[in-house]
Amino acid sequence: MKCEDMTALFRTFPHDPAALLAPRFRRAGGAPASRSERQLLALLWQEPEQTRAALTGRMDMAQQSVHRLLSGLQEDGMILFGPLEPPRHKGKPSPRLLLNPRFGCALGVSLDTDRVGLACMDFAGGHLARQFPIAGDSVEAVLDRIEAEFAALLDQARFGQGDVLGVGFSIAGYLMKSGRYNPPDPLVHWSEVDLARRVSDRFGLPCWTDNNANTAALCEAMFGVGRRVRNLAYLSFNYGFGAGIIAEGDLMRGGFGNAGEIGMIFTPEEAAVRPALGLLLAHLQRGGHDIRGIADLERAADWPETAAWVAQVMPQLNRVLNALAAVADPECIVFGGQIPRALARAFIGRAEFYARPRHGHLNPLPELAVSSLGGETPAVGAACLPLRALAF
Numbered sequence: 001m002k003c004e005d006m007t008a009l010f011r012t013f014p015h016d017p018a019a020l021l022a023p024r025f026r027r028a029g030g031a032p033a034s035r036s037e038r039q040l041l042a043l044l045w046q047e048p049e050q051t052r053a054a055l056t057g058r059m060d061m062a063q064q065s066v067h068r069l070l071s072g073l074q075e076d077g078m079i080l081f082g083p084l085e086p087p088r089h090k091g092k093p094s095p096r097l098l099l100n101p102r103f104g105c106a107l108g109v110s111l112d113t114d115r116v117g118l119a120c121m122d123f124a125g126g127h128l129a130r131q132f133p134i135a136g137d138s139v140e141a142v143l144d145r146i147e148a149e150f151a152a153l154l155d156q157a158r159f160g161q162g163d164v165l166g167v168g169f170s171i172a173g174y175l176m177k178s179g180r181y182n183p184p185d186p187l188v189h190w191s192e193v194d195l196a197r198r199v200s201d202r203f204g205l206p207c208w209t210d211n212n213a214n215t216a217a218l219c220e221a222m223f224g225v226g227r228r229v230r231n232l233a234y235l236s237f238n239y240g241f242g243a244g245i246i247a248e249g250d251l252m253r254g255g256f257g258n259a260g261e262i263g264m265i266f267t268p269e270e271a272a273v274r275p276a277l278g279l280l281l282a283h284l285q286r287g288g289h290d291i292r293g294i295a296d297l298e299r300a301a302d303w304p305e306t307a308a309w310v311a312q313v314m315p316q317l318n319r320v321l322n323a324l325a326a327v328a329d330p331e332c333i334v335f336g337g338q339i340p341r342a343l344a345r346a347f348i349g350r351a352e353f354y355a356r357p358r359h360g361h362l363n364p365l366p367e368l369a370v371s372s373l374g375g376e377t378p379a380v381g382a383a384c385l386p387l388r389a390l391a392f
Contacts, residue, residue, distance in 0.1 A: 011179045013196035017206030017390065022162045025104065027076055032390045036061065037069055042392045044079065044099050051085045053094035070097065077103050099124040105159045107150055108383025110212050110376065111171045113186040113239040114293050116142060117379030120153040125222065127383060128157055129376035136186065139193055143202055166206040166386030169199050170215040170378050172240060175257040181211065184240050208385040212236060213260055215381030217244025218251055220334055222384060224373045229331040233324045237339035239278035239294060245328050262320050275313040277338060283309050294338050301342035310346050318352050325353060325366055336371035344370040
């Protein structure tokens with residue numbers, strides 16, 4: 001995909017992101033990489049340190065053309081040639097290929113109801129992350145803090161402003177036709193913001209936006225369960241409840257950019273008893289517990305009131321699991337977001353698939369797993385948006 005053809009389904013500003021890139025990144029027709037180069041880089045991203053011979057065998061191109069492209073990528077600092085690898089059969093040794101982590105980096109932000117996560121990802125996927133709390137802070141105040149944290153992250157990672165390819169910004173909420181996001185009540189003031197434009201103007205960098213469930217699913221695909229399966233569904237348990245779907249290694253966005261907006265399957269009555277952590281928080285507060293934020297739920301995972309809430313919302317969660325199994329057919333459904341691990345395991349222990357054997361056979365069903373990533377998963381996935389859009 002060329003830079004100028006970026007889909008509007010996850011909002012990008014400006015329309016031609018390469019226009020804001022540092023000169024050293026504008027290589028092929030103004031973009032960091034040509035289409036064929038992007039194919040090579042994507043294969044190296046998926047399988048680091050493969051040999052040049054192995055990579056050539058995976059491309060539908062002449063050997064000389066692949067070698068020429070790889071030499072150009074090496075000369076421009078995007079890849080590194082490692083030690084020679086002896087061939088398994090007869091032939092010349094072939095060098096191992098690596099993405100160059102120092103070629104550049106991307107910054108990521110995830111905005112949730114009570115916190116902001118931030119990440120800096122280098123060109124080879126190495127990343128640093130941090131977070132800070134928010135509580136109804138203004139848009140400008142949050143952007144000010146993000147700017148300060150970006151500077152600290154870049155300093156920690158030993159990158160300068162001119163090394164940044166772009167910013168990925170994810171937010172809790174669904175995408176509206178206007179290109180703005182409709183977030184939960186605590187972030188309602190962000191619904192008035194043209195997010196990609198505002199962030200791009202603030203930092204002088206191209207910006208890509210998406211929702212937190214999607215960028216968390218991307219992170220899971222890159223660094224978690226996605227290392228062993230190509231199709232997964234990621235359940236994002238936060239103040240609200242959403243999902244991201246990975247099909248054959250790529251994020252599914254749908255016709256309006258809202259694939260995985262699973263809250264839409266509930267009736268208005270059922271929406272009040274869906275497995276959203278904001279509802280658990282309110283449930284415990286009504287029970288007299290001094291519990292103020294999503295982070296406090298860690299100590300409430302084994303309370304009797306929590307167990308009662310799990311039983312109440314389980315029919316809705318089971319419907320989601322069966323809908324995902326039937327429609328998306330993932331190999332694994334991952335329980336992630338801000339959910340405490342003990343609570344995720346409680347959900348999995350009560351999960352039920354409705355499929356029944358036919359002619360003595362049961363159709364394959366997805367594995368249920370608790371995400372092992374933790375930390376700033378949506379922010380790390382957001383940092384990958386510029387890299388995927390421009391180079392991979």
